[in-house]
Amino acid sequence: MPRTVYINGRYCAPEDATVSIFDRGLLFADAIYEVAGVIDGKLLDFASHMQRLDRSLVEMRMPAPLTHDEILAVMRELVKRDQVEEGLVYMQISRGSTGDRDFLPPEGMKPTVFMFAQHKSDVTRQEFQNGIKMISAPDIRWGRRDIKTVGLMGSVFAKWTAKEAGGAEVLMHQDGYVTEGGATSFYIIKDNTIITRPLSNDILHGCTRKALLKILEDGDIGLDERLYTLDEAHSADEAFITGASTFVCPVVQIDDAVLGTGKPGPVTRRLQDIYMDFIHKDAI
Ligand SMILES: Cc1ncc(COP(=O)(O)O)c(C=O)c1O
Structure with missing residues (x-):
């Protein structure tokens, strides 16, 4: 066609x-x-x-x-x-x-x-089901990542690093703290609480992030918007990424650290279900 x-x-x-x-x-x-x-x-x-x-x-x-x-x-x-x-x-x-x-x-x-x-989504059905491996890399992008500009070579370089090490997405970090994925917002889960970096000029203000956190406002899953280190990400119970065509995708390994059982965890599965349910109703 x-x-x-x-x-x-x-x-x-x-x-x-x-x-x-x-x-x-x-x-x-x-x-x-x-x-x-x-x-x-x-x-x-x-x-x-x-x-x-x-x-x-x-x-x-x-x-x-x-x-x-x-x-x-x-x-x-x-x-x-x-x-x-x-x-x-x-x-x-x-x-x-x-x-x-x-x-x-x-x-x-x-x-x-x-x-x-x-037609292409950013993750395959298999990645959406089984989760992905992320590889960490320094965040070398410019200082106004909150503006969605097309100057994206920092992300391309980081994604190359991840791909060459067998990762489906890069996990970027700066000054010892996680920023975000190469083209996705990133979250870890510890003790039934979602931990994610607060909005600032250091990350893109994800629309999927905004929608998901709004849906979760009335639920029983906690939210802690704060800086966290790569070590914390390596020892998280679960992790996931979000994006406009990624939806909610589980992360089961970061560098050499396998998260939980190495399969998408229960909180991430719930978030996937909640979010998919929401978008089927909310899309216009
Ligand atoms: C760097 C970065 N972070 C986060 C996201 C996710 O944003 P959204 O949920 O609006 O797609 C994207 C999407 O392109 C991105 O490039």
Whole structure:
């Protein structure tokens, strides 16, 4: 089936979607992005992604090129045209092009916007069922990880390290403390309490994290948002990652440390069930 993408107000084939070589997204990674998960052919956490997009736009001093309703309409159209049942929609907004390379952009630039849908989820069914191994690596990303920019080579380098050591995802750490996964939020569980790093400029503010923690507010599983070391992660009872197309995925090994029995633990299984139940009802 031919794929349809969206660029600057029109739908077209991928090979017809072109941007200038002077686009600041190419020259400076001067661009932000969002990834919304798709389940049952519907979008997950749309409002939350729009909230984070608005925040990224403000921090980057970029105007909003489309309203939330316009973005929703395009995302739905791409999901429909590409017949995506489970996967994601990617949206990128760059500052645009002046036809030259200058560090400081002038006022009033017209952003470049493109979107595409993708069938692939970030974890396989087998990983979702059996859990994954993570490999730790230093977090070498820049200091504003709360802005979802496309300058992602720090994450790519870290993910290479993990892959070469047999890990499905990297667990990044800085100054002795865990930050997050290469493209996922990370959590450990100790004595029926979820421990995760508090929001700051050091991590991306995950939409899945936000949704999951909100669902858990009234439950019997504790939450402790604090810094924790890699040693604590190695000796956790359980661990898991979350992301827009990762959902809740168990972690059964970190480096050489096998967590619990080496199989997804009971709390993680419960969280998976609770979250999957929620998204099947909540997707729009
Ligand atoms: C570094 C990082 N952390 C966390 C996440 C998870 O965020 P979300 O749940 O919004 O997909 C992502 C997703 O791309 C990410 O790249």
